[in-house]
Amino acid sequence: MHLKGTAISKQDLDSGKVLFTRGDPHAHYTWDTGIGIGRYLEGLRKGKIFGTHCKKCNRTVIPPRAFCELCFSSNIEWRHLKDTGVINTFSICYVSWDAQRVQTPYLPAVIEIDGASKGHGILHLLDEVDPKLIRIGMKVKAVWKRPEERTGAITDIQYFKPY
Amino acid sequence: MTKVAIVGLGYTPPRPLTPDVSYKEMIYEAAVKSYHDANLDSHRDIDGFVTCAEDLIEGTSIFDEYTPDQLGAVQKPMHTITGDTLHGLAAAVMNIQTGLMDIVVVESHSKASNIKTYPHIINYATDPILNRPLNFHPHTIAGLEMQNFLSHTKTTLEQCAAVVVKNKKNALKNDLSCYGARLTTREVLDSPLTFSPLTQLQMADHIDGAIVFVLASQKIAKKLSKKPIWIKGCGWISDSPTLETRNWNVCEYARLSAKMAYKQAKIKNPKTQIDFFEVDDTFSYKELQHLEAIGVYKEGTAGRACLNGDLDPDGKTPVNVSGGCLGVGSLLEASGALRTLEIIKQLRGEAGPRQLKKANTALALSWRGIPSTSGATIIFSRK
Numbered sequence A: 001m002h003l004k005g006t007a008i009s010k011q012d013l014d015s016g017k018v019l020f021t022r023g024d025p026h027a028h029y030t031w032d033t034g035i036g037i038g039r040y041l042e043g044l045r046k047g048k049i050f051g052t053h054c055k056k057c058n059r060t061v062i063p064p065r066a067f068c069e070l071c072f073s074s075n076i077e078w079r080h081l082k083d084t085g086v087i088n089t090f091s092i093c094y095v096s097w098d099a100q101r102v103q104t105p106y107l108p109a110v111i112e113i114d115g116a117s118k119g120h121g122i123l124h125l126l127d128e129v130d131p132k133l134i135r136i137g138m139k140v141k142a143v144w145k146r147p148e149e150r151t152g153a154i155t156d157i158q159y160f161k162p163y
Numbered sequence B: 001m002t003k004v005a006i007v008g009l010g011y012t013p014p015r016p017l018t019p020d021v022s023y024k025e026m027i028y029e030a031a032v033k034s035y036h037d038a039n040l041d042s043h044r045d046i047d048g049f050v051t052c053a054e055d056l057i058e059g060t061s062i063f064d065e066y067t068p069d070q071l072g073a074v075q076k077p078m079h080t081i082t083g084d085t086l087h088g089l090a091a092a093v094m095n096i097q098t099g100l101m102d103i104v105v106v107e108s109h110s111k112a113s114n115i116k117t118y119p120h121i122i123n124y125a126t127d128p129i130l131n132r133p134l135n136f137h138p139h140t141i142a143g144l145e146m147q148n149f150l151s152h153t154k155t156t157l158e159q160c161a162a163v164v165v166k167n168k169k170n171a172l173k174n175d176l177s178c179y180g181a182r183l184t185t186r187e188v189l190d191s192p193l194t195f196s197p198l199t200q201l202q203m204a205d206h207i208d209g210a211i212v213f214v215l216a217s218q219k220i221a222k223k224l225s226k227k228p229i230w231i232k233g234c235g236w237i238s239d240s241p242t243l244e245t246r247n248w249n250v251c252e253y254a255r256l257s258a259k260m261a262y263k264q265a266k267i268k269n270p271k272t273q274i275d276f277f278e279v280d281d282t283f284s285y286k287e288l289q290h291l292e293a294i295g296v297y298k299e300g301t302a303g304r305a306c307l308n309g310d311l312d313p314d315g316k317t318p319v320n321v322s323g324g325c326l327g328v329g330s331l332l333e334a335s336g337a338l339r340t341l342e343i344i345k346q347l348r349g350e351a352g353p354r355q356l357k358k359a360n361t362a363l364a365l366s367w368r369g370i371p372s373t374s375g376a377t378i379i380f381s382r383k
Ligand SMILES: [Zn+2]
Pocket: A054, A055, A056, A057, A058, A068, A069, A070, A071, A072, A073
């Protein structure tokens, strides 16, 4: 069976030939950050990166959490970590939200933070780097906003760059 | 098929605002308490997990992805039920009755305080093409239903107000309650009109909190707990919800879900075989409508019973001894968990100042709220 369908144009929509109902979502939230992430963000505002350490599992995790999801213990220690790390994985993003080609690609990457256990890090953006030269294992360092501009958010780090 | 019991419960004290903890930390606290209550050696003993949550309420798409960590469910079978806790408990019962799992955990929670545009979120449950363009507040649907209920059953406004007076008074004896009060029916009716015939005090307010239950098969339940509370019957029903054509006179999700649960629990006469009831009272009239739908009172008689004191803790048919949603607060999808929590405490004999003398068998009924015509019934028993 071949159902070819009928092509419609923007004009068909604009002229009311094809009917539809428009909806604009009005969904607003404020998510409580809580103990674990709240303290993490407070650290970022001060230009510091914190993780948490579970003694039982001998594991230092970042983003930090108030309990260990593996052994289910809340007996954790806070640890001040470095603002350097290595790229675990990355992608070069050539397309914007509205599907247009972008001149300067976005460079999201997962960065394993020095001092955290293997596989733990920050998802952030890279900059000041030639996209062609980015490699897994590349050493990168946080570039912070100026102290007076920081708000206690993941964007208090502007991006990571090779060092 | 094995019998299934609740062997553990844990919860955070409900509060209108909880800025100090994330939803994950709230759930973690409830889970740790629940596993301890169930005498589990480790979270690793649990075979499966169910979370009751709705993406738009959480503000996260595919919320199912964010549920394992705080329950100790990493790399374990886990699924989300987009329904009330009673729907989730029914799912857990079936998990265990397959014979594949012995211990299953059910979690539900509310972070209602984090939703800044709650009426809009509910409004997304109405038809986008026919209903939403009319742009009325979705709670109006409760006004429409109440108007019809009053007219059809000849229930009076004073009888509806008596539900509020009773439940808010009951709540004063419940340390989990956020909205307990001593009121008169006059005060309830004189509070500002909201969605007529509803007044402000006839509508439940929201609270935050998390509740976690541990369920187990018969063999394991008897090993773990001295006071297992048995789930004797579960029913859940969704009616056709269309606002234009639904039958406003009847409450089929309550009637049919109760019928389904009665059949499993071998209940012929709910009024004599069930000692007390925890039924949804998100709006005053809902408690009366639900009691009539599940056959505890004949049509048009529950209101008089409430006004006469029959539904009081020392009355013939205690209803919402906990204080209900009106007195404790509404936990959204976790409201059925509050109904269940009260029943377990009563059946275990751990309800403190609210302890009923006769507490062997009880019924919980939940409603998914506006604009739904979905609900669930569970019957619990000490034996
Ligand atoms: Zn651990």
